[in-house]
Amino acid sequence: MEALPRETIVDVLEARLREDILDGRHPAGSYLPPERRLADGYGVTRTTLKHAFGRLVQAGLLETRHGVGTKVRDYARLGGADLLPMLVRHDAKWVHEIFEVRRSVGALIAERAAARATRAHHAELRRLLEAVREADGADAVQLADVEVHRALARATGNRVYALLTNTLFNAYLPVRAALRGPFTDPESAHRRLAPVVEAVTSGDSRRAHTAADAYLRDTERIMLEGLA
Structure with missing residues (x-):
């Protein structure tokens, strides 16, 4: 406890x-x-x-x-994005706006990562994706999933994308416990995320953008159902 x-x-x-x-x-x-x-x-x-x-x-x-x-x-x-966690605690409606940005930024990051990632990035992404499947419990799966997205941002070679990714995750940290829906089953979480990693590691920018958009929309829908 x-x-x-x-x-x-x-x-x-x-x-x-x-x-x-x-x-x-x-x-x-x-x-x-x-x-x-x-x-x-x-x-x-x-x-x-x-x-x-x-x-x-x-x-x-x-x-x-x-x-x-x-x-x-x-x-x-x-104000700056550092105010978002406080605003989310005040009014959960901010989460909807955060998710809108999450979709657009996340798909763009995957596209850039596919074009710029090195072999070392590919190896890291595969390792972190496997950690999602091996995680024990919804909280651990969610945190493992976060690390894949941080790695995708690093793979773009643009440090601002990495900071934006941190900002977006920090923004809904106050309500994270209510957003565990997509992460209750490690195998399902892995299956949703795998197409993004596969597209990035194959160097297919268009497919990476499409896969990331589908992943982000799907997980957003499940998380918002939990928040409601």
Whole structure:
């Protein structure tokens, strides 16, 4: 069994402030009320409030200026993909948009990998694909599947594709436990993914794109059924 996390008052306040910002109760571009008034309103000390502010500044939702105040950042205009895990926790509808990008980027990565992969990449892909079939349990199969996609991204020779792949996986990490549907049976997971690896290792870019698109659509459908 896994121990449950213990929330502190700062954790609770951070979550409350985050929800208030993302729900629009503190609109983008607006300044939060003075610290003393805000702390009284939430029933916390100013020290606790400052700790929560620090986390939200680091998350990209707030910015503070000495002598001016604390401003809500326009995350939709200024934020980056690092905000996605937080946004998914707030609203699972973000997952649908993440999957749309996953389809288009994933198919393109497979196409590029087929054109650029070396023999060493081919050997790694085959080894990692076999690890999917040998994994024990849905969680292990899912993580083994992730490693195949990371290897496909590396095989493109473009480090940005590798970072994009990491970003997309990290984005739905908060709801990963609900997305295990395609990975409950190792043999089925292997069978779905094998055409992608086979097309890439044969150097057939068009077939790799088609196979990756089919794989991504199929697994997306199963994962969204689980999320629903």
